[in-house]
Amino acid sequence: MGMRSYMTWNEVPAAPLDPILGVNQKFQADTSAEKVNVSIGAYRTDEGKPMVLSCVKKAEALLLEQSDLNKEYLPQRGDATYVQLCQKMLFGEKSKLLASGVVATAQTLSGTGALRLGAEFMKKFAKGKTVYISNPTWGTHNSIMTQAGVPFSHYRYWNAAGRDLDLAGMLEDIEAAPEGSVIMLHAAAHNPTGVDPTAEQWGEIMTVCKAKKHVCWFDSAYQGFATGDLDIDATAMRAFADEGLPLFVSQSFAKNFGLYGERVGTFSITCDTPEAVKAVMSQLDIIIRNLYSNPPKHGANIVKTVLSDPALYQEWRDELKAMSLRIQDMRTALYDELTSLGTPGSWTHITSQIGMFSFTGLSPEQCTQMVEKHHVYMLNNGRVSMAGVTSKNVKYIAKAIDDVVRNF
Template sequence: MYSTIEQAPSSSIILLHACAHNPTGVDPTQDQWKKLAHLMRQKRHFPFFDCAYQGFASGSLATDAWAINHFVEQGFELMIAQSYAKNFGLYGERAGCFHFVAAPSSSAQDEVARVGSQLAILQRSEISNPPAYGARIASLILNDEKLFAQWEEDLRTMSGRIKEMRKALKEHLVKLETPGSWEHITEQIGMFSFTGLDEKQVARLREESHVYMTKNGRISMAGLNTGNVEYFAKAVDGVVRGSQ
């Protein structure tokens, strides 16, 4: 990732996942984020953050927003596309928020006018009239102290459940002595995980066990629960052994 950003033409727009990277489940450490920010400053790159899973990675809104806040503190001009689809349970409403952070040295009034004019064009041409229901729910919760605290607690519960499913899946695979290393299951974070299964193994899982995932082996950890995690582990064990 570092070398790719280093080789990109200066002043490129770099799309970054704020946390819970989709599809890999692998996030940079804070030290790695600092290194990336330093490189992007040298290359005069423009950061565009995709923040779709805030609170779903660590259970903490502040921890999951650390990378964004670090870039802002470093004086970057940047954009953030923030989704409330997952962390508010508003998937069908597609509620979210767009943020533009101007550079400290810029004229705020001029920046607001320029960005506002472009957003007005984008809004009308791409979205026209977005659903208001989800936005009103998000606004109500974000602006009510008690509801906001309850939401934070719900995020901790949801992220904790996903972590427990990661732990349970790895334990079942280790218990079954499934060939290979499965440490990556618990080392990854967030909703998604790259299992390491190839396309042929994924096809066999679908045909033999009716387990469905993308061809590259990515799964949604949120789809696992205490009632199906053992079945899934045994199915994975079967296709891994069968392909040796």
Template sequence: MASIFDGVEKGAPIEVFALNKAFLEDTCSDKVNLGVGAYRTEEGKPWVLPVVKKAEKAVVDDATLNHEYLPVLGLDTYAAAATGLLLGEDSLQIKNKNAFGIQTLSGTGALRLGAEFLAIVMGRRTFYYSDPTWENHQKVFLSAGFTDGHYYRYWDPQLRGIDFDGLISDLKKAPEGSVIILHACAHNPTGCDPTKEQWVKIADVIEEKKLFPFFDSAYQGFASGDPVHDAFAVRYFVERGFELFCAQSFAKNFGLYNERIGNLTVVQRNPATTAAIQSRMTLLVRFMYSNPPAFGGRIVGKVLNNAELRQEWMESIKTMSSRIIKMRSLLRGELEKLGTPGTWEHITNQIGMFSYTGLNEEQVKIMIEKYHIYLLASGRINMCGLNEKNVKYVANAIYESILATKL
């Protein structure tokens, strides 16, 4: 008997998850996973932050807590702490009640909620994203109701850095009211961030063209080890008086990948609009997933709202960011020691979890098939997959792959 589902076509695999599956199935003892975007220790293992373990235990042992529904917009103490981390505890916008947070299903959920609000409530249809960007940006916005997506130039393969002139030129062409997706820090996938002076020029264009900035902050504190440094761009825009959205994720900087804990920070000029915005956000959440889970929010809220636990968390993010910086230095050193064709300063100039190596698809194919080193076709690698035991092997594979394609 025919099924109503017979005509359903199989969807394309999600590259990073397909890559991870292939890595897990690979029996080679020298295999290396540089694809999946998650922190790994020097031993190549996931790391549960000690402070997270403490907070988990405190939550579990708290006899006053139960499993009742959270409010639709989430746990207030958590959302306020997340917003304070982003904008600064002394933020005038917070004190003046011009900013508030909404608990979401990680950063992706914050992007989707913000995009749906802009499309459905505000009638926005045009958005811009960097070329390249995290592949889910386009899909989230198009699925939320946006119809007109454009890229702005970002990566210059020759410079192996930001094409800043191209970026500014493309933003100047954006129609008034367009939503501009900006990476707050540790740009994914390139690892290249604008300088403070360049952020000023980007803000000038967005202000002049009356565009709407939508920041994505997935790595605050995790990128440099300093949450204040990593929040510079968002705080600068807010201090200049911009109204904006910012999607926050606590997957990387708390190691809470599967708890799906995020926040959508809303900054407005007039606190009188808060009730209306929250009421429409409430309906959007109700129609999507009704309300968020409590456990992850309670963990992050407990850490950020307790001075002792917060300090311990600060030490943890310094541990993670320092290891990544060390791996960048070791990889660059090994590549240069081998005399690998090209320049490799960009490896240490970039920041955060990811590096856009400059490897092309043919070279990536060799890396995977011959050396069992798994990375995205774009040449993006997760620096956390490197350690002192495998960095020479990876560097040699890059060297050999480049030579093989230059013959």
């Protein structure tokens, strides 16, 4: 018998912690009684607990009673009724595109799965095109493109001095991108900055994208979370759609339905003709077949049940509004605490920013001290999840910010 050499994987280096999930792991390991977790973009009640929406529990109860519900596979592209309801939620009841049947939509593994599916589609059918992503952004936007092998670059977005949008820089970079590039835009509640373009600014962005024949990729992970209203939060995307710009849309129900772990989402591509939709869908089917074959059913069944039942739909909209209001209340509370402490600097951005996050403007060193000295787990780029702030911990968080601003 000759020598056999076994693969032992001893050479495999340990991967660095994920920048967001890694902070969560460190939080779990911290034994301090005062520790606070504001690193993850997940809603918490004012008691700091995860929440299952009441409309979701009711939908699950209804599903259990359905005798014809089975565990058969879904098609690769997912549940047709669910997909139609999602399209309406994104594009609106009166959408011209939907009326003409020119939107191709597949059910996906939440927003991340939608982004990856879009990247895989680009690799096959938009070879060599670059995706332009805001700087800063949700970090996974960049790493998905890296992992999928899709070229990407950035456009300016954040004006650190004014803690607002660098519109001129953004327009200049989108204008300079080669014609027909793909521009990733946060549909509402920009992560991490909490700063969205105004209606007028969206108009300017649309004009440049149209002139350059860019594909606009709306990443919609927070519909309803920015203002508490599903339609208002879709205004920008619907305006681009009505204007006839080619769109990709990735949609997530993680935040607005609290279905984080159920992995419920969609990916859409607007086409020219219903025939093109058929062809695009057939290609999405092949990509999905070879990634994970078909999507899970339970979460999509919940969303389908709620969106198609008027009473549950209304209850969901009310719950969504209540979640976004609690976050807005916490913004005011944090601002008030910092103001009463006389913390140096201006903190108006905490209340003017929208959505789940506040981009505090703390330096990396100050952020490190928030974690190491005060056990307040936030991201090193200064992002705080306002959904993790409660009436009980807001004073403690403000005192920690006050200390690091004064001393580091």
